[in-house]
Every structure is written in C-alpha cells, then in structure tokens.
Amino acid sequence: MDHPGCVWILSSLLLYFSAGWLPAQTQAQQTNYTRPVFLCGGELVSDSGFVGSEDFPSSYKPKSKCTWRITVPEGNVVMLTFRVMDIEADSLCRYDYLDAYNGHSNMVQKLGRFCGTFRPxxxxxxxxxxxxxxxxxxxxxxxxxxxxxxxxxxxxxxQQCGGKITKSQGEITTPNWPENKYPPGTSCSWLITVEPDMVILVTFDKFLLEADTYCRFDYVAFFNGGERDDSRLIGKYCGDRAPEPLVSNSNVLLVQFVSDLSVTSDGFLASYTAIPRGTTFDSAPRLQRPVAMTTTTRPPTTTTTTTTSTTTTLKPRVQKPTRPRVRVTPGKRPVNPLCAKACKRQGTIKTSYCASEFVLTGKVTALTPGPRGTMHISVTLIQTYKTGRLSITEGEARTVKLVAQCKKCPLLRKGTDYILMGGVDEDGRGTLSHGAFTALYKPPHHKLLMNVKKQPC
Structure with missing residues (x-):
C-alpha cells in the first residue's frame, strides 16, 4: 500500500534538514552543520525532536538492532508522527521492522510493528x-x-483520542463518531484500569473499519495487562463485522486504534464494563482456551484474533466451529492436498511465459517453510523479462520474495540459479503454483528468453 507522495515527502524532509530548521539536539542525533546524523539508538530526552534509522537517508545496515528511548517532560505524553517510512515490505513484517512500545521496555504494551512504505x-x-x-x-x-x-x-x-480511564464503565469511539468518518493518519491509545478484583468486558455496538486480510492499515487492537509482561495481544480487528464480546484477564486493558493515510470509514462504538473476576455469562468470547491466529478473509470483512496462554476463570459458552473437520492420523500432521499430487512441470517456455504474470532469472538465497505446507523463497535477481505487479526491492542487489503453494513442488535448491515464472498476489509477492514453470538457468538461456519476450502471446 505505497503512497505516491512518499518521494515528495522524502525530498521535502531533506530540504527541511538542509535549510537548518532543526529542533533542539538530542543525545541520539548530532548535527553536522546543517544535516543531522542519525545513530543506531540512544536516549532522546527533550520536549521534541527527530528520530531516524541509522545513516538515514542512506540504507540502514543489515543484521542490526537499534533501540531509542524517548522521554518528554513529566505531565506530558509522547506523540510520534512519521515523516518517512521505507523498511523492507512484508505482509507480516517478519524480516525488517520497527516496533514501538508504550514505555522504556519491550515488556510493556507494543503500540505497533511497522514496515513497508506506508506511514502509520x-x-x-x-x-x-x-x-x-x-x-x-x-x-x-x-x-x-x-x-x-x-x-x-x-x-x-x-482531545485527539485516547487517554487513561479509571471509571468502571464507559464508551470508546473513533474520532468524529458518529457525525463523520474517522480521519486518516490517526492513532489512539486508551489505558483502562478498574478495581483489582475485576476484569473488563468489551462489547461492540457499531463497527466499520477499512478491510484487509491482515488488518495492516486501519485496525483496533486489545492488549491484556498494564506495565508488566502480561500485556499480550487479545485481538486485532478490522472490516465490517463487529468482533464478539471480549474479556481481559486482569483489571487493566490497553486499546489501540490506528488508521493509515488512505481509506477511512465510519469507525466503531464500543462499550466496556468492569465485572467480577470469575463471572459466568452467556455472551463471552472464545477466550477460555487459547488458540493460534485466526483470520477471517470473507470480503470485505476482516477480523484477526490472537489469544495468549493466559486464561481467566470465566467459563463462557463456546459455539462449535462450523468449518469442516480434518481427520488427522495420530502422530501425523495434516497434509497439504497440493503436495499429494505428482510434481510435474506444466507447459513450455513460450506457453508459460504468456500465462505468467512474472518471468525472471535469479539465484535462490533462502528457503523458509511457511504455514500449511508452503515455502517462502528469497531470490536475488539476475534478469527480469516480465514483472507485472511484482514487488522488487532495490538495493545493492535487486531481490524478490516468492511463495510456493507446496514446499515440495517446484523443487528448488538454495544457492542455485533458476528461470522462474508465476503469478502475483495482492501484496505484490510472487506465487509459484504446484507445477509452475521453473528450470535451471545458464547464461545462454538469456537469448532464448529475450526471443520469447519479443514474440506476441
């Protein structure tokens, strides 16, 4: 979800810096006449200032970990607004990422994990x-x-939204509710604290946020706990389906709402109330038994729920899942049905070229098993012949990330050069279907592929 104005923003920011209009210097950034030098982490103690990745605007270093601790005067809260964001893109931010925490430790609530080029x-x-x-x-x-x-x-x-709440019951709404849609580029954090022997029940009356499979753009998230390491994600929600009622496992709950700089919607109205620990009630959510991430992808509804290994003594009534059951032989994992087929390359270079969204040659640099029998593949490009919507990362070497629908087919080996043809998903990531056209690549193949490229499909 790139924004066309990113290049303009970067240019404007560099002009801003070069003009010498800089805030007070912090310990983690030093000025060299008119241009700041961003270091890998540091202590930033000031009323305000800039923070940036090491060596910005040059590329950040590989295999690094940098930590910045921001402190503003007592009686204030920290507001962080992003001017530039250009971190390796991935739908789940697994490779390169920026984490923000609600305090000076990674043991407190995480305000978000960010990557890609859209600004939070x-x-x-x-x-x-x-x-x-x-x-x-x-x-x-x-x-x-x-x-x-x-x-x-x-x-x-x-006035923006969010804040500390100590009332035993109340409402949480998105900015501008109900008169207008919530604004773009907004982040709100509510920290709800009730009596120590109580837990917090949240129910939604209205709910309509921008839909996305992974709830990356606009979402509301709920975290257990306060200032300790029990502050774990309960659920992250977006789309047009109101989440089921949810319950904290303690008397402290953090609620975070985020909207990016593009699509906005009506927002939500949620009510919370403190209830005695151990209360049994009919409308409780599925929090008694923790489960792994569950994503509902029925367009345009998108609701992602994650629960943790910490449970309460509540005994909610749980509806049985309606999805078909998969019988698993004891001791064996479910088999990817695609992998049960014989692995056979389909089509010729010419027919596959015309049927594919991308055609490239490159060296496989990493093979990582993915969920449900898939394989994630990193490729350093040699040459591209057809790219379509494929996302290509520029750097010292041009690279792409692909996913094979079956980890056993096509069979690829790390460190080997291949001809690769396939499709492109909505996130710009290349996909290799079972039996996709792949072949070992040798330099003479370049001329052959150029000839095919020149022919009409």
Whole structure:
C-alpha cells in the first residue's frame, strides 16, 4: 500500500534538514552543520525532536538492532508522527521492522510493528516515555524511517483520542463518531484500569473499519495487562463485522486504534464494563482456551484474533466451529492436498511465459517453510523479462520474495540459479503454483528468453 507522495515527502524532509530548521539536539542525533546524523539508538530526552534509522537517508545496515528511548517532560505524553517510512515490505513484517512500545521496555504494551512504505498514523503513549526498536535481517534494506516526537499534555491527548480511564464503565469511539468518518493518519491509545478484583468486558455496538486480510492499515487492537509482561495481544480487528464480546484477564486493558493515510470509514462504538473476576455469562468470547491466529478473509470483512496462554476463570459458552473437520492420523500432521499430487512441470517456455504474470532469472538465497505446507523463497535477481505487479526491492542487489503453494513442488535448491515464472498476489509477492514453470538457468538461456519476450502471446 505505497503512497505516491512518499518521494515528495522524502525530498521535502531533506530540504527541511538542509535549510537548518532543526529542533533542539538530542543525545541520539548530532548535527553536522546543517544535516543531522542519525545513530543506531540512544536516549532522546527533550520536549521534541527527530528520530531516524541509522545513516538515514542512506540504507540502514543489515543484521542490526537499534533501540531509542524517548522521554518528554513529566505531565506530558509522547506523540510520534512519521515523516518517512521505507523498511523492507512484508505482509507480516517478519524480516525488517520497527516496533514501538508504550514505555522504556519491550515488556510493556507494543503500540505497533511497522514496515513497508506506508506511514502509520500518529502514535501516542500513556506516559511521558516511549521506546522504538528497529531490527533488520541480513538481506534487503530500505532507507529506513524518520519520525518527529513531541510532548503533549494529557488534555490534548484526550482531545485527539485516547487517554487513561479509571471509571468502571464507559464508551470508546473513533474520532468524529458518529457525525463523520474517522480521519486518516490517526492513532489512539486508551489505558483502562478498574478495581483489582475485576476484569473488563468489551462489547461492540457499531463497527466499520477499512478491510484487509491482515488488518495492516486501519485496525483496533486489545492488549491484556498494564506495565508488566502480561500485556499480550487479545485481538486485532478490522472490516465490517463487529468482533464478539471480549474479556481481559486482569483489571487493566490497553486499546489501540490506528488508521493509515488512505481509506477511512465510519469507525466503531464500543462499550466496556468492569465485572467480577470469575463471572459466568452467556455472551463471552472464545477466550477460555487459547488458540493460534485466526483470520477471517470473507470480503470485505476482516477480523484477526490472537489469544495468549493466559486464561481467566470465566467459563463462557463456546459455539462449535462450523468449518469442516480434518481427520488427522495420530502422530501425523495434516497434509497439504497440493503436495499429494505428482510434481510435474506444466507447459513450455513460450506457453508459460504468456500465462505468467512474472518471468525472471535469479539465484535462490533462502528457503523458509511457511504455514500449511508452503515455502517462502528469497531470490536475488539476475534478469527480469516480465514483472507485472511484482514487488522488487532495490538495493545493492535487486531481490524478490516468492511463495510456493507446496514446499515440495517446484523443487528448488538454495544457492542455485533458476528461470522462474508465476503469478502475483495482492501484496505484490510472487506465487509459484504446484507445477509452475521453473528450470535451471545458464547464461545462454538469456537469448532464448529475450526471443520469447519479443514474440506476441
């Protein structure tokens, strides 16, 4: 979900820096006459300032981990607004990413994990501290990020949205509710605390956020706990289906709403109330037995739910799943039905070229098993002949990430050069179907592929 204005923003920001219009210097960034030098982490203690990835606007370093701790004056909260975001894109931000925490530790609530080139909305802490942690792997790098932090008063935080709540019951709404749609580029954090012997029940009356399979763009997320390491994700929701009622496992609940800079919608109205620990009630959600991530992808509804290994003494009534049951022989895992077929390459170079969205040659640099018998593949490009919507990462070497629908077919080996043809998913990632056209690549094949490229399909 790239934004066309990103290049303009980057150029404007560099002009801003070069003009010398810089805030007070912090310990983690030093000015060299008119241009700041961003370092790998540091302590930023100031009313306001800029924070950025190491060596920005040059590419950040591979295999690095940088931590910045931001502190604004007492009585304020931290507001962080992103000016540039260019971190290796991945739908789940698994490779390179920037984490933001609601305090000076990764043991407190995570305000979000970010990657790609779309800029998140403003992040707001519930105290005068925030921590950023950026991690990169050994492969693809981008320019990184630049953000502006400032201390704002609790009153201005509440006017934006969010804040600390200690009432036993109340409502949570998106900004502008119900008169208008919520604005783009917004982040709200509510920290709800009730009596120690109570837990918090949340129910939704209205719900309509931008839909996305992984709820990456606009979403509301709920976290258990307060300032300790029990602050774990309960659920992350988007789309047009209201989440089922949910319950915290303690007397503290963090609610975070984020919207990006593009599509907006009506928003949500949620009610919360404190209930005695151990209460049994009929409308409780599926929180008694923890499960792994479950994603509902029925367009346009998208609801992603994650629960943790911490449970409460509540005994909700749980509806049986309606999806078909898969019989599994004891001791064996379910088999990817595609992998049960014989692995046979389909088509010729000419027919496959015309039927494919991308055609390229490259060296396989990494093979990582994925969910449900799939395989994630990293490729360093030699040559592209057809790219379509395929996302290509530029750097010292041009790279792409592909996913094979069956890890056994096509059979690829790390460190080997191949001709690869396939499709492209909605995230710009290449896909290799079972039996997709692949072949070992030798330099003489380049002339053959160029001839095929020139022929009409």
């Amino acid at each position: 909305g403003a992040l707001i802490s519930t105290s005068n501290t925030m921590m950023l942690e950026m991690v990169s792997d050994e492969e693809t790098q981008g320019r990184g990020f630049v953000a502006y932090f400032s201390g704002v008063t609790a009153d201005s935080n509440e």
